[in-house]
Amino acid sequence: MATAITEGVKVSINAKYQAEFSSPHQHHYVFTYKVTIENHSKSTLQLMRRKWEITDAAEDLKLVEGEGVVGNQPVLEPGTSHSYVSGCNLRSGFGKMKGYYYMERVVDGKIIEVEIPEFQLVADIFSN
Numbered sequence: 001m002a003t004a005i006t007e008g009v010k011v012s013i014n015a016k017y018q019a020e021f022s023s024p025h026q027h028h029y030v031f032t033y034k035v036t037i038e039n040h041s042k043s044t045l046q047l048m049r050r051k052w053e054i055t056d057a058a059e060d061l062k063l064v065e066g067e068g069v070v071g072n073q074p075v076l077e078p079g080t081s082h083s084y085v086s087g088c089n090l091r092s093g094f095g096k097m098k099g100y101y102y103m104e105r106v107v108d109g110k111i112i113e114v115e116i117p118e119f120q121l122v123a124d125i126f127s128n
Contacts, residue, residue, distance in 0.1 A: 004117035008041030009076075009103065013119045017093075024093065024125060027058065031121045032087040035069070037101070037114075039076035044106040046075045047082070052099040052116070058092035075106070093123030 003012045014034045021030040039045055052064040067073065074082040088097065098118035102111055 002117040002119035004115040005040075006114040007112050008039070009045065009101075009112070009114045010036075010038040010040060011101070011114060011116050012036045012038075013097075013117060015097075015119050015121055017121070017123045018087070019124060022123065024123070027091045029090045029093045029121075029123050030087060031090065031095075032085055033097070033119070034083060034085045035116075036081055036083045037074075037076065038081040039078055042078055044075060044077050045103040045112070046106060047073055047101050048104050048111070049102040050099065050116075051102070052097055054088055054090075055096045056090040056092055057094040058090070069101075076103075088121070090121060093125060095121040097121065 001012055001014045016032050018030040018032055049067055050069055054062040070084050070086055076082055096118055099116040101114040103114050104111055
């Protein structure tokens, strides 16, 4: 599990290779990852945007940006958390992801750039 803390916001990621949805002979590897965002700050925060860097050993770096996460812009009161599951496809069985969440402090509108820690994507077929 990869973890990072930025200004009292803890982001933890747990990635998993999905062999049943992958086709290695067709260069198609599917990964899911569970993200847990915990607000340990004293402020209410809303996740507004995300920016991901996806590195695939078979391709160039991809940037993915957009509003919220999986269609939501969750509000996190102090002491609460939000979890979601998402995924990505790679052409190789090796890669990594990292990025940032842009969270708005509700009380004054300040945007906080919260680190998404780098985590590895490795197909199980390569770890035996």
